[in-house]
Amino acid sequence: MSVLSQKLLGAMPGYGQSHEAPAQPQRPISANDRINVGMIGPGSRGKELMRQLLRTPGVEIAAVSDVYEPRFAQVNDLVGKKVPGYKDYREMLERKDLDAIFIATPPILHAECAIAAIQSGRPVYGEKTLGFSPEDCNRLVEMVTKTKQIFQVGHQMRYASWVQESIHRIHQGQIGEPTHVYGYWHRNDNWRRAVPDPSLEHLMNWRLYKETSGGLLEELGSHHMDIANWVFAEQPKTVVGTTSIAVYHDGRTVGDNVQAVLGYSKGRRMFFSSLTDNSLMADQIWIYGTEGSVQITSEDATFYRPRTKTITAASHSDVVQRGLKTGASYNADEAMPYRGAGERLGMKGGSEDPTLTACQSFIQCVRTKQQPLANVQVGYGSGMAASIGKHAVVEGRIRDIPQMQLA
Numbered sequence: 318m319s320v321l322s323q324k325l326l327g328a329m330p331g332y333g334q335s336h337e338a339p340a341q342p343q344r345p346i347s348a349n350d351r352i353n354v355g356m357i358g359p360g361s362r363g364k365e366l367m368r369q370l371l372r373t374p375g376v377e378i379a380a381v382s383d384v385y386e387p388r389f390a391q392v393n394d395l396v397g398k399k400v401p402g403y404k405d406y407r408e409m410l411e412r413k414d415l416d417a418i419f420i421a422t423p424p425i426l427h428a429e430c431a432i433a434a435i436q437s438g439r440p441v442y443g444e445k446t447l448g449f450s451p452e453d454c455n456r457l458v459e460m461v462t463k464t465k466q467i468f469q470v471g472h473q474m475r476y477a478s479w480v481q482e483s484i485h486r487i488h489q490g491q492i493g494e495p496t497h498v499y500g501y502w503h504r505n506d507n508w509r510r511a512v513p514d515p516s517l518e519h520l521m522n523w524r525l526y527k528e529t530s531g532g533l534l535e536e537l538g539s540h541h542m543d544i545a546n547w548v549f550a551e552q553p554k555t556v557v558g559t560t561s562i563a564v565y566h567d568g569r570t571v572g573d574n575v576q577a578v579l580g581y582s583k584g585r586r587m588f589f590s591s592l593t594d595n596s597l598m599a600d601q602i603w604i605y606g607t608e609g610s611v612q613i614t615s616e617d618a619t620f621y622r623p624r625t626k627t628i629t630a631a632s633h634s635d636v637v638q639r640g641l642k643t644g645a646s647y648n649a650d651e652a653m654p655y656r657g658a659g660e661r662l663g664m665k666g667g668s669e670d671p672t673l674t675a676c677q678s679f680i681q682c683v684r685t686k687q688q689p690l691a692n693v694q695v696g697y698g699s700g701m702a703a704s705i706g707k708h709a710v711v712e713g714r715i716r717d718i719p720q721m722q723l724a
């Protein structure tokens with residue numbers, strides 16, 4: 318590990334330390350028991366998860382752990398009472414009264430914290446991506462498989478009704494054979510956080526440095542890769558791409574844009590693009606099939622089945638379009654984007670929050686001892702692709718992705 322890596326990781330005290338946590342029997346839980354939650358990393362996402370947990374009946378935020386002390390006051394404000402805070406998550410895990418652990422640290426700590434929490438006997442909701450490195454992903458899958466512990470990964474779009482319905486219809490054949498998934502996550506946002514003190518730069522702006530971040534492919538692309546994995550019902554096998562710093566020359570070491578292509582079996586492909594200086598396309602996924610297409614956004618999905626396929630004329634016959642004699646390789650009707658209406662699927666009641674559904678579903682799994690929909694295999698599918706892909710886009714060469722059987 319380089320001196321720079323050590324310096325960066327020094328800002329995250331849990332990194333690289335022992336995974337041993339005292340094994341404790343899980344408190345027996347029956348269907349109506351209160352679930353005491355411990356949260357590791359109550360930063361931006363962690364607090365969002367807590368907001369949803371506060372909306373979940375029968376849940377108590379019982380303890381939090383963070384290396385950045387001001388978080389504890391922020392948590393108390395959010396929860397409306399004093400929540401015991403621990404600077405070392407392993408001390409928090411020593412408590413006997415916690416029933417489930419949420420992890421929302423930077424990704425470099427995901428596997429370490431999740432493994433420690435599982436070793437302590439608790440179900441885990443772990444933010445994406447599953448792990449920062451292929452080794453992280455493998456270790457965590459091994460631990461969950463061995464212990465059969467409940468593990469849910471933070472791919473909340475798996476819980477969105479319009480995404481579920483879209484995938485169901487796709488798998489029924491409503492767009493024919495899905496062959497391509499194009500994910501766009503374009504923003505107008507430099508991704509930089511204001512830092513109260515320069516010594517906190519790497520702790521707060523961990524997303525900007527390659528030692529602690531897989532960049533836009535890992536942070537945003539992993540959500541879209543997960544949808545592609547779901548559509549194609551498999552993990553990607555290869556990844557290639559490119560990344561650069563085109564706009565924000567501010568000392569960051571990960572790209573401010575990325576373009577990646579993931580290869581699936583039977584020649585199927587996923588393309589992911591992220592820009593940070595033009596938000597026109599925003600966050601949307603297009604799934605193209607042989608008989609139609611679906612656009613999925615963070616609020617809805619729209620099915621397009623534009624027309625019956627144009628049968629291209631045989632090359633020996635003349636084709637006349639708009640008064641012009643043209644060859645068979647050109648069809649004026651297909652040169653313009655489709656402008657027709659699609660069939661829109663919306664949120665339930667217009668205000669569904671997939672993160673709330675994901676949190677509530679996890680709590681239900683804790684009560685009923687079921688494995689979640691977004692289980693560890695789901696996490697592996699996107700996590701492994703991201704952990705390999707972030708290197709492939711820097712190197713600009715195609716890399717194979719280790720495979721695991723998806724559930």
Ligand SMILES: NC(=O)c1ccc[n+]([C@@H]2O[C@H](COP(=O)([O-])OP(=O)(O)OC[C@H]3O[C@@H](n4cnc5c(N)ncnc54)[C@H](O)[C@@H]3O)[C@@H](O)[C@H]2O)c1
Pocket residue numbers: 328329330331332357358359360361362363382383384385388404406421422423424426444445446471472473520521536
């Ligand atoms: N599912 C989603 O849609 C979604 C959205 C945003 C972020 N995320 C994920 O959530 C995670 C956190 O992102 P964020 O934006 O909240 O980051 P953040 O920096 O706001 O929060 C991370 C927190 O972890 C704390 N932390 C660092 N090292 C720690 C340690 N050793 N022990 C305990 N706490 C520690 C930090 O001090 C900080 O409070 C990332 O993995 C990110 O990819 C997921």
